[in-house]
Amino acid sequence: MGRVLLEIEMYSILVIANFVTLGLLVGGLFYVNMAVVPTFTALSTGRYAEFHHVLDQYSDPYMPILTFSTALLALAELGFTHTPWQFVVRLIGVTCIVGVALISIRVHGPLNRRIRTWQPDGQIENLSEIRTRWVEGHRVRTVLAFIGLIALLLPVVFPS
Numbered sequence: 001m002g003r004v005l006l007e008i009e010m011y012s013i014l015v016i017a018n019f020v021t022l023g024l025l026v027g028g029l030f031y032v033n034m035a036v037v038p039t040f041t042a043l044s045t046g047r048y049a050e051f052h053h054v055l056d057q058y059s060d061p062y063m064p065i066l067t068f069s070t071a072l073l074a075l076a077e078l079g080f081t082h083t084p085w086q087f088v089v090r091l092i093g094v095t096c097i098v099g100v101a102l103i104s105i106r107v108h109g110p111l112n113r114r115i116r117t118w119q120p121d122g123q124i125e126n127l128s129e130i131r132t133r134w135v136e137g138h139r140v141r142t143v144l145a146f147i148g149l150i151a152l153l154l155p156v157v158f159p160s
Contacts, residue, residue: 018073086155096148107137
């Protein structure tokens with residue numbers, strides 16, 4: 001009986017921690033998609049570079065922590081899975097969050113490093129193309145994070 005209670009407590013702590021990090025991740029990505037992306041596309045070149053520098057300075061340290069924490073916590077939840085459908089759905093959720101991380105590393109990391117070198121008063125080559133790639137990648141990240149949220153929520157809402 002004591003072991004079962006300990007497992008239930010551990011599982012509950014994992015689920016709560018995961019949904020806090022996942023909620024912050026999805027909420028942050030959603031906010032960027034709905035408010036920051038339209039701002040990015042409306043700004044002039046110089047103002048875009050300046051705005052991106054400031055935004056990146058404050059958001060860069062947190063998003064990787066939220067993404068990897070969410071993925072690790074979701075992986076740990078796999079150990080508490082009791083039915084095949086729960087395992088598959090949780091695995092889909094983990095895959096989506098890993099997809100968010102991979103897009104961040106492969107698409108946004110290189111683009112953000114390039115954007116950091118821009119000077120607000122300088123001429124920026126390929127701004128439209130770079131901005132489009134950044135926005136498209138971000139939209140895919142946001143959709144993946146949302147699907148991950150639903151996939152990781154289903155086994156908690158429907159435990160059997």
